[in-house]
Amino acid sequence: MVLFSKVVTAGVEAMLDFSIGQGSVAGIVTSREIESEVIARLLLGFLAPVDGTVSVAGVQPSGLNDKDLSDFRRRVGVIYHDGGFISNLNVWENLTLQLSYDGSAKKAEIEERGMNCLETVGYKGALHVLPSRLSIFERRQIAFARAFLMRPAVMIYQSTLDGLSRSEQNQLSSLALSYHVQGGERTSLFLTSYLDSLRGIQADIIYNTGGANQS
Amino acid sequence: MVSYLGRNALAAYITIADLITLFASVFRSLADTIIHGRRPVAQVCMRQIFFTGNEAFKVVFVISIAVGIAIISQMSNVTDAGRGSLIGKVFVWVVIREIAPLITALVVIARSGSAIAIEIGQMKLKGEIEYLETLGIQGEQYLLMPRVLGVGIALFILNIYFNLIAVSSGLLVSWLGWQIPLSHIKQGIVSVLTLRELLISSSKSLLFGFVIAALGCNAGLRVGDSITQIPQAGTKSVIHSLVIVFILDVLVSFTFLF
Numbered sequence: 434m435v436l437f438s439k440v441v442t443a444g445v446e447a448m449l450d451f452s453i454g455q456g457s458v459a460g461i462v463t464s465r466e467i468e469s470e471v472i473a474r475l476l477l478g479f480l481a482p483v484d485g486t487v488s489v490a491g492v493q494p495s496g497l498n499d500k501d502l503s504d505f506r507r508r509v510g511v512i513y514h515d516g517g518f519i520s521n522l523n524v525w526e527n528l529t530l531q532l533s534y535d536g537s538a539k540k541a542e543i544e545e546r547g548m549n550c551l552e553t554v555g556y557k558g559a560l561h562v563l564p565s566r567l568s569i570f571e572r573r574q575i576a577f578a579r580a581f582l583m584r585p586a587v588m589i590y591q592s593t594l595d596g597l598s599r600s601e602q603n604q605l606s607s608l609a610l611s612y613h614v615q616g617g618e619r620t621s622l623f624l625t626s627y628l629d630s631l632r633g634i635q636a637d638i639i640y641n642t643g644g645a646n647q648s
Numbered sequence: 649m650v651s652y653l654g655r656n657a658l659a660a661y662i663t664i665a666d667l668i669t670l671f672a673s674v675f676r677s678l679a680d681t682i683i684h685g686r687r688p689v690a691q692v693c694m695r696q697i698f699f700t701g702n703e704a705f706k707v708v709f710v711i712s713i714a715v716g717i718a719i720i721s722q723m724s725n726v727t728d729a730g731r732g733s734l735i736g737k738v739f740v741w742v743v744i745r746e747i748a749p750l751i752t753a754l755v756v757i758a759r760s761g762s763a764i765a766i767e768i769g770q771m772k773l774k775g776e777i778e779y780l781e782t783l784g785i786q787g788e789q790y791l792l793m794p795r796v797l798g799v800g801i802a803l804f805i806l807n808i809y810f811n812l813i814a815v816s817s818g819l820l821v822s823w824l825g826w827q828i829p830l831s832h833i834k835q836g837i838v839s840v841l842t843l844r845e846l847l848i849s850s851s852k853s854l855l856f857g858f859v860i861a862a863l864g865c866n867a868g869l870r871v872g873d874s875i876t877q878i879p880q881a882g883t884k885s886v887i888h889s890l891v892i893v894f895i896l897d898v899l900v901s902f903t904f905l906f
Contacts, residue, residue, distance in 0.1 A: 477782055499786060507784030517779040521767070526688075531783040534688045534790070 434620045435459075435476070435587070440485035444471035449485070451639045456618040458610070460636035462628045466592065468642070469624040473591045476622075477509065478502050489587060507535060510580030514592035516572030518564040524575055525560040532582050550578035554608060570601045577608055584616065590623045594630040606633035663888060666866050667859070670788075674796050674862070677789035688785075689794050696798025696861075700760045701805050707755050712810040715747060716818035724826045735822060736836020739815055740845055748810040749803075749852035750897060753860065756803055757889040761864040764795055765885035768868025769878040777869075796861040803857030804850060811849065848904045855900065856893050863888045 434455035441448055445468045453459040463469045474480040475487045478494025486493060492505055511517065518527045529547050532538055538546065551560075554574040564572060573593055580588065590609060594602050613621045623636055631638070681689045719742065723735045768791060771777055777787045815837070822828040867885035871877045 479778060479781070503781070503784040503786055505784075506782055511782050513779070513782075517782060519771070519776050519780065520774065530688055531785070534686055534783070534785050536684050536686060 434490060435622060436486070436488045437475075438486040438488075440475070440482045440487055442471060442475060442480065442482045444468060447642055449640065453620060453622060453639060455620055458613055458621045458623075458634060458636045460623045460625070460631045460634065460638045462631070462638060462641040463624070463626050464642045466626050469591055469626055472624055473511065473589055476589060477506060477511065507531070507583065508585055508587070510583060510585035510588045512573060512576045512580060512588070512590045512593045514573075514595060515569070516564060516567075516576040518572065518575070520563065520565060523561050523563055524558070524567070527564060528560075528575055528579050528582070531579060535583070546582055547578070550581045551575075553581065554578045555604065570597055570605075573597075573605060577605070577612075581612060586616070586619055588612065588619065588621045590621065590625075592625050592630075593623070594633070595625055595627050597630075602630060603633050610634065663863075663866070667862055670792060670862050670866055671796075671858070673788040674793045677786065677793040678797070681789060681793065686789070689790055692790065693794035693798045696795050697802045697805075699763075700756060700799050700857075701802030704752075704755050704759050704802070704806060705809065707759075708752055708806050708810055709813060711751055711755070712748075712813040713817040715743065715751065715810075716814035716816070717821050719743060719814075720818040720822045720825075724822065724828070733832050733836035733839070735818070735828065736833040736838070737840045738836075739818060739833075740837055740840045743814050743818075744811050744841070744849050745845055746897070746901070748807050748814065749849055749856060750893070752803055752806040752810050752853060753856040753893050754890075756799065756806070756857065757860050757886055757893065760799055760802075761860045761885045761889045762882035764799075764861060764864030765867040765881040766878055768865055769871035769881040772869060772871045773873070773875060773878065792862075792865045795865060796858050799861035800854050800857035803853045803860070807849060807853035844904065848900065852897060852900050855896060859892055859896065860889045863892065 434457070435453040437449040437451050439448055439450050445463070449472070461469070461472060463472070471480065475482060476489055476494065478497060481495035487495065489505075489509065494502060494505060497505060519530070522530065525547070528551070529543050532543050532546070554577045556571065556574045556578060558567065558571055564575070567575070576593075588609070593609070594605055597605070609621060609623075613619050621636075623631055623634060625631060628638070628641070677689075680686075719738065720735065723738055768777075771791070777791070780787055780790055819830055819833055822833060823830050864885045867881040867888070870884075871881050
């Protein structure tokens with residue numbers, strides 16, 4: 434499902450050589466935050482490896498043209514550590530942007546699905562505020578809701594559980610795991626530089642150069 | 649000296665090449681937006697028309713009245729016999745064909761061109777363009793195309809307002825201040841106002857709008873990793889727009905001579 438075959442790239446010291454099977458929950462623990470970012474960017478096709486191959490669901494992102502790359506990215510959910518929002522769009526606009534852009538759902542359906550996803554993640558704040566007004570936990574809640582709206586088969590969590598209280602970590606971990614088990618063969622990949630933050634996730638640690646770090 | 653000229657020539661070449669590439673991607677994106685009915689892109693376009701057009705209207709309103717009155721004041725001193733008819737002609741040749749598209753473009757350069765550059769520069773610096781692309785949304789389709797189209801449409805509409813207000817205020821002042829019969833001015837306007845004159849004015853305003861927005865986007869996209877590059881992007885966008893708008897004005901006027 435996700436394959437790193439003898440990947441050499443700038444920003445990551447060691448060679449990346451591992452695979453993650455479809456339906457797995459996997460963890461990658463790096464020595465530095467920047468390494469997690471580089472791995473996420475390789476998976477999404479923002480970076481091409483200097484050597485080796487990266488493939489996700491049989492697709493090599495770095496070899497795709499712009500249109501195919503956009504189609505591919507719509508099938509992958511990403512939860513960035515800061516939420517990954519557009520700062521001049523309010524919470525609701527950020528939440529529904531991808532689904533609305535996709536054009537596959539009508540306005541009423543988008544509203545219904547959007548509200549359901551907000552309920553699922555437990556967000557009770559305002560919808561008309563800008564993302565800068567949200568706490569880091571609320572941002573990640575909205576990012577979960579936005580990803581769930583598109584029902585992706587592959588989820589990438591980039592430092593999603595870092596820098597939160599234990600109870601917040603537990604809430605987001607259970608959200609991630611419940612999404613994982615709902616849809617058959619979903620694959621979840623946690624990228625972090627803090628091994629400790631994966632405590633609530635039963636993840637196979639398939640790459641670890643930062644095990645000594647504690648959150 | 650030679651190296652200075654060479655550097656500037658190269659910078660101008662790169663800006664123009666970027667502009668052409670950007671226009672090509674904008675028109676490709678337009679086709680995709682229409683085919684797939686991308687709602688958020690249409691919303692960005694509408695917002696851009698509102699911010700550029702509606703919010704610049706007050707400034708354009710004041711300037712157009714001042715220009716209308718200034719032209720009338722000068723023309724009323726130039727000639728006596730048949731001056732009503734001449735004033736009408738001057739309005740068409742000077743205001744509608746030249747001043748209206750230029751002044752509205754200057755207002756939009758100052759207000760929206762720099763704002764677009766700063767907004768896109770900030771988005772680039774914060775990694776928001778990459779966030780958009782992570783969602784499968786192409787940056788040029790969501791950010792560039794609606795801004796280029798929006799500013800073009802807004803400037804086209806502002807140009808119409810400018811012409812109507814400048815001519816109306818000029819007519820009113822000439823009638824009240826110098827007792828020039830309105831029918832004489834009207835006769836002068838009608839005798840030279842053809843579809844061609846309106847086409848020159850409209851095509852200039854549309855073209856200026858497209859170029860101002862494209863240069864703003866281009867300056868914003870060139871922002872690197874430093875926050876100090878954001879105000880520089882705003883300044884660059886204004887300077888490039890001013891130079892290119894004046895050159896285009898001459899080129900379009902020259903083209904329509906033949």
